[in-house]
Structure formats: C-alpha cells, structure tokens
Amino acid sequence: MKKLFIITSYLGFFILGGMTFTYFSTTEAASDMKKISVFQDPINYYVDKVEKVPSEGQSGFNYQGTIYVPMRFIAESLGEKVTWDGKTKSVYIGDVPKFTALKDVKPIGNEEDHFFHNPSSITIRTGEKFERSYQLGGYHGGGAVQDHTVEYLANGNYKGFETYLAPIKKLAANSSGIGFLKIYADGKLAYDSGAIKDKVKVYVNLEGASKVKFELEGSGLGILDPKFIQ
Structure with missing residues (x-):
C-alpha cells in the first residue's frame, strides 16, 4: 500500500527541528494518520562529479533503509524546474503538461x-x-x-x-x-x-x-x- 508523507514545508523542504513525521496511506482517511521516527543523515550530493550543497533546512533523512531527499533541490541541481499544483497535489519536474x-x-x-x-x-x-x-x-x-x-x-x-x-x-x-x-x-x-x-x-x-x-x-x-x- 502506497504511503504519502506529509511534510509541512514546500515541495520537500524538510524541517530539521524534529525527528518525527506524519504519513497516511493514499487509501486511508486522514484520521488514520500515523507518526514515524526517522534518522537525519549528513548526505553529500554530487551531480556530474560536482558537489551540490542544499540550503539550510533542506537535509534528507533515512527511513527503513531508504534515503529521502528534498525534491526541489535535487531537480534544480539537475537543471530542471519544479512546479507544484496544489489543487491536484501534483509535482511537475521540467515542462508542465497541457x-x-x-x-x-x-x-x-x-x-x-x-x-x-x-x-x-x-x-x-x-x-x-x-x-x-x-x-x-x-x-x-x-x-x-x-x-x-x-x-x-x-x-x-x-x-x-x-x-x-x-x-x-x-x-x-x-x-x-x-x-x-x-x-x-x-x-x-x-x-x-x-x-x-x-x-x-x-x-x-x-x-x-x-x-x-x-x-x-x-x-x-x-x-x-x-x-x-x-
């Protein structure tokens, strides 16, 4: 079952003040939200051998062996623009479809x-x-x-x-x-x-x-x- 992470900052700009995040499954009601504990890792980022350093407050974290990283930072490091459609809860990397x-x-x-x-x-x-x-x-x-x-x-x-x-x-x-x-x-x-x-x-x-x-x-x-x- 797919899980949706609720991050209270824009497009994956993760909050560093705490170690607890909230998620709910895409087929569950919001009343079924659960809290999880994550490990904040000092991650180093390289794009075509060039180191990229995220702004303060945009660190990634480790959850159950998977590294989650700030989407906007990664996309823009690759030269792609990022667009957020709040109405449809969609993230577009690169061109926005018509x-x-x-x-x-x-x-x-x-x-x-x-x-x-x-x-x-x-x-x-x-x-x-x-x-x-x-x-x-x-x-x-x-x-x-x-x-x-x-x-x-x-x-x-x-x-x-x-x-x-x-x-x-x-x-x-x-x-x-x-x-x-x-x-x-x-x-x-x-x-x-x-x-x-x-x-x-x-x-x-x-x-x-x-x-x-x-x-x-x-x-x-x-x-x-x-x-x-x-």
Whole structure:
C-alpha cells in the first residue's frame, strides 16, 4: 500500500527541528494518520562529479533503509524546474503538461458527444465532490444500465489520457452495478477498469496513437474530470 508523507514545508523542504513525521496511506482517511521516527543523515550530493550543497533546512533523512531527499533541490541541481499544483497535489519536474478536457474534444463524426459534452458536479461515495465530471446511468435514467461508445481522432497529438473512476455517493435503486470503462488506442485495448469498488486513478499512454475509443457500461460509476494530456 502506497504511503504519502506529509511534510509541512514546500515541495520537500524538510524541517530539521524534529525527528518525527506524519504519513497516511493514499487509501486511508486522514484520521488514520500515523507518526514515524526517522534518522537525519549528513548526505553529500554530487551531480556530474560536482558537489551540490542544499540550503539550510533542506537535509534528507533515512527511513527503513531508504534515503529521502528534498525534491526541489535535487531537480534544480539537475537543471530542471519544479512546479507544484496544489489543487491536484501534483509535482511537475521540467515542462508542465497541457490538459484538454474531454468535453472540448470533437468526436469522430459529430460536433460534440452527447455524454461528455455537458459535465456536472459529482459526489462520490466517500463524500468527495468533483467538478467537470459524469455519472454513468445519469440522474434521469432511474438507475438503469447505460452504455456509451465514442471515438476521437488523436493523430499523435496526445501524450496520454487521465481521469478518476469511483462509485457515486448514492447508487440508484435496483442498480446492477457501478459500471466499467474500456479504452482502446488504434483498435487495441489499452485499459480495462473491470469492477470498480473504490476510487482509482486512470492513466493511459497515448504516445503515437491516431484514434482513441472509449466504451462505458453500467450504472453508478463516476467519471471524474477526464482529460487528454498534450
């Protein structure tokens, strides 16, 4: 299970005043936070044989045999810029990707896709709320199973596709399930969600793909802020 370290300084600028850090697993609630003890090491850094010295307050530490180092210091020592997106809790080293919402991409054969053209606010089972999202089965379908297929021209313009999938907060009465998502790149299956029980992140590499097809089926599945990556 992946662990997320909570560091109370910007982008891995570690605090030296104490020896205790807090982490929680990415699938656990914040109430399950735990404290750990770490060993602060006097680490020496060299890039292409040249010693690099971090600023005061940016030392690394040792935890269970793994050395953790300040990300910004390491990246900038390698000549890369670092960008922090607090909204998505994402760190970008180097160029920041450009995103195109799925609703803004013209599908093959139509000016717009009737399912993805009108996003709305979606609340998933955990209580989290997402904008620019969709519910499979729809609010007006009475919980009936819905299927949808749509295909887009990519022409090698997209590096990837990403979204989150999750059960919605309240499943419709007599729902037959929460649905699935399949993604095809140039006719080959690139992603199959299977049965979704918890929120999962979806990333599909689309390097060089000419066409991308989405197949959805079921009821009660949230498709959260889907977008292409350029």
